[in-house]
Amino acid sequence: MAKVPVQFTLNGSEKAEFVESGTTLLNTLRDKIGDTSPKGGCQQGTCGACSVIVDGELRLSCLTLAETCNGVAITTTSGLAEGGVLHPLQRAFLDTFATQCGFCTPGMIMAAKVLLDHTPNPSREDVVEALSGNICRCTGYEPIIQAVLTAARANSQNAA
Amino acid sequence: MELRKSYFADVRKDDLHEIGQPRPRSDSPGHVTGKTAYFADHNFPGMLHLKMVRSPHHHARIRSIDTSEAEKHPGVVRVLTARDVPHNVYTILILIQIGPEDETVLADGKVRWKGEAVVAVLAETERAAQEAAAKVKVDYEVLPAVFDMEEALKPGAPIVNEYHGQNYYLYDSGECRKVRFGDVEAGFAEADHVLEQSYQSSPIEHAPTETTGCVVMPEGNDRFTCYTNTQAMFFTLDNTSIILQMPGSKLHFVGGTVGGGFGGKVDVIVEPIAILGAKLTGRPVSFIYSREEEMQISSPRAAEKVVIKDGVMKDGRIVARKVTGYTDAGAYSRHSPYGAQKGAGHYPGPYTIPNVWIDTYCVYTNRTPSSAMRGFGVTIGDFALEVQMDKLARLIGMDPLEFRFINAYRDGDMKAHRQPTEGAALIECMQEASRAANWPVAEKFMAMSSYKKGA
Ligand code: FES
Numbered sequence: 165m166a167k168v169p170v171q172f173t174l175n176g177s178e179k180a181e182f183v184e185s186g187t188t189l190l191n192t193l194r195d196k197i198g199d200t201s202p203k204g205g206c207q208q209g210t211c212g213a214c215s216v217i218v219d220g221e222l223r224l225s226c227l228t229l230a231e232t233c234n235g236v237a238i239t240t241t242s243g244l245a246e247g248g249v250l251h252p253l254q255r256a257f258l259d260t261f262a263t264q265c266g267f268c269t270p271g272m273i274m275a276a277k278v279l280l281d282h283t284p285n286p287s288r289e290d291v292v293e294a295l296s297g298n299i300c301r302c303t304g305y306e307p308i309i310q311a312v313l314t315a316a317r318a319n320s321q322n323a324a
Numbered sequence: 325m326e327l328r329k330s331y332f333a334d335v336r337k338d339d340l341h342e343i344g345q346p347r348p349r350s351d352s353p354g355h356v357t358g359k360t361a362y363f364a365d366h367n368f369p370g371m372l373h374l375k376m377v378r379s380p381h382h383h384a385r386i387r388s389i390d391t392s393e394a395e396k397h398p399g400v401v402r403v404l405t406a407r408d409v410p411h412n413v414y415t416i417l418i419l420i421q422i423g424p425e426d427e428t429v430l431a432d433g434k435v436r437w438k439g440e441a442v443v444a445v446l447a448e449t450e451r452a453a454q455e456a457a458a459k460v461k462v463d464y465e466v467l468p469a470v471f472d473m474e475e476a477l478k479p480g481a482p483i484v485n486e487y488h489g490q491n492y493y494l495y496d497s498g499e500c501r502k503v504r505f506g507d508v509e510a511g512f513a514e515a516d517h518v519l520e521q522s523y524q525s526s527p528i529e530h531a532p533t534e535t536t537g538c539v540v541m542p543e544g545n546d547r548f549t550c551y552t553n554t555q556a557m558f559f560t561l562d563n564t565s566i567i568l569q570m571p572g573s574k575l576h577f578v579g580g581t582v583g584g585g586f587g588g589k590v591d592v593i594v595e596p597i598a599i600l601g602a603k604l605t606g607r608p609v610s611f612i613y614s615r616e617e618e619m620q621i622s623s624p625r626a627a628e629k630v631v632i633k634d635g636v637m638k639d640g641r642i643v644a645r646k647v648t649g650y651t652d653a654g655a656y657s658r659h660s661p662y663g664a665q666k667g668a669g670h671y672p673g674p675y676t677i678p679n680v681w682i683d684t685y686c687v688y689t690n691r692t693p694s695s696a697m698r699g700f701g702v703t704i705g706d707f708a709l710e711v712q713m714d715k716l717a718r719l720i721g722m723d724p725l726e727f728r729f730i731n732a733y734r735d736g737d738m739k740a741h742r743q744p745t746e747g748a749a750l751i752e753c754m755q756e757a758s759r760a761a762n763w764p765v766a767e768k769f770m771a772m773s774s775y776k777k778g779a
Pocket residue numbers: 203204205206207208209210211212213214215224225226227
């Protein structure tokens with residue numbers, strides 16, 4: 165099958181791949197590039213485990229074709245920690261026990277990051293709304309909501 | 325969090341210092357950084373993808389299987405049928421001598437539930453495997469099916485599973501697990517009220533966020549490394565060893581990281597066939613359930629029916645309890661004979677009742693085989709028992725919590741299955757619940773203890 169070239173940045177570094185037409189961004193990141201932090205829970209746009217950030221917007225990588233990603237900037241959870249220092253969201257997920265089996269966690273963190281990037285001081289309702297596309301079967305959501313609110317508070321304290 | 329040291333002060337060590345302290349989980353840093361390696365994060369060059377051809381019928385005889393078109397499909401490397409599996413008929417609890425072997429890895433001559441695995445296709449890509457699977461031709465003769473446990477137990481019902489010969493699991497105690505304690509009929513005769521109710525549940529899917537699967541790497545020396553999300557590593561290894569007639573020393577299982585299990589990943593379903601595929605092709609193999617397979621194919625919690633008949637006195641004492649429990653195993657045993665047996669031991673509930681009669685049946689129907697899920701065998705039973713307790717309290721006009729204090733088991737009480745009660749803490753839990761929920765009960769109940777018989 166014909167392959168298409170695709171080039172983008174992943175967590176700040178340049179990537180170039182040849183992919184079969186129709187290959188999802190999820191499979192490209194995981195199988196070709198080796199960033200396995202986005203997870204495939206359904207491959208049909210219903211669980212949010214594959215969430216990544218494309219040019220600042222939250223995207224389901226299982227429903228995004230790699231060939232549409234030329235020239236974009238992609239962020240995944242594996243790229244959040246800087247110099248071994250956890251991102252405030254990662255810290256908060258740890259501290260509030262917002263991760264159990266962890267399979268939903270990278271997607272949750274992506275959804276939360278997009279929220280906080282746009283809305284630094286979200287209400288609880290904002291958080292619930294922002295996470296509404298992400299399924300967690302383990303935690304019952306409450307610790308995740310608390311983690312996002314905790315991270316938002318930590319951010320605004322650092323900014324002050 | 326407050327630690328109430330007054331409870332069981334004399335039997336408990338007083339150096340507890342972890343309780344009430346937040347302690348980081350050792351696996352969380354991996355989870356939040358996306359570094360935790362789940363089985364599907366292992367990817368090998370040349371890896372084949374396995375897709376299963378599944379039965380579209382609830383119950384059918386297989387007249388013939390034609391894989392020739394599938395084998396010719398571009399990208400297909402190997403197609404597996406029952407003939408390829410060394411020990412095709414198995415049952416997972418055979419490891420603890422609970423037989424008979426009653427399930428096929430790949431269907432042989434018959435399918436007994438809709439979704440049963442019939443033919444495995446191994447191909448270079450997921451897509452090629454999927455397309456080729458659609459080209460496998462299976463000629464079925466559809467048979468009458470039975471979906472209801474009581475229908476299945478009637479004489480003349482279609483036989484679901486010939487390895488059992490009848491539609492129930494034959495325990496050494498007969499057609500059901502039995503508990504007999506005291507004289508239940510005498511108890512009903514003496515009771516002020518008798519209440520019989522029946523309770524029913526549907527199958528429940530665990531729906532883990534990560535679907536069931538494994539990735540197998542042949543190591544080139546006739547050993548195989550299997551990255552799996554099984555919740556039962558050695559149990560799966562040992563069963564795989566039986567199914568593939570391969571010494572366990574040739575199998576290296578890597579796992580323990582599970583993206584949600586809840587009991588749904590304790591059956592031995594994906595590993596044997598994926599390892600066989602790797603052995604016969606010499607290539608790495610990945611077999612991952614789609615979300616649809618996870619919801620439709622993986623074992624759910626069993627559907628259950630529980631009939632409870634209680635005799636109760638006006639003063640709140642339950643004097644007789646008769647329970648008939650039915651566990652819907654679906655077409656194959658898996659863990660269900662054990663689940664139904666657990667129910668038999670559990671059904672009196674945490675209550676001391678002088679006259680008890682329990683029968684629990686493990687029933688075969690043409691439904692998806694059920695298996696383990698969080699407290700299987702007792703969870704639905706507890707729902708039924710506690711609803712029944714509320715109904716009994718209402719019947720005699722008593723506070724439902726006080727009613728439970730009156731009947732609560734305490735240390736030294738003989739349970740119906742002849743285990744003396746030890747380490748009971750029901751009374752103390754209910755006392756705390758009474759405080760926490762602001763649901764006051766009479767002082768005499770707050771003064772009770774699990775091991776000091778007073779009140
Ligand atoms: S894998 Fe993309 S939404 Fe579930």
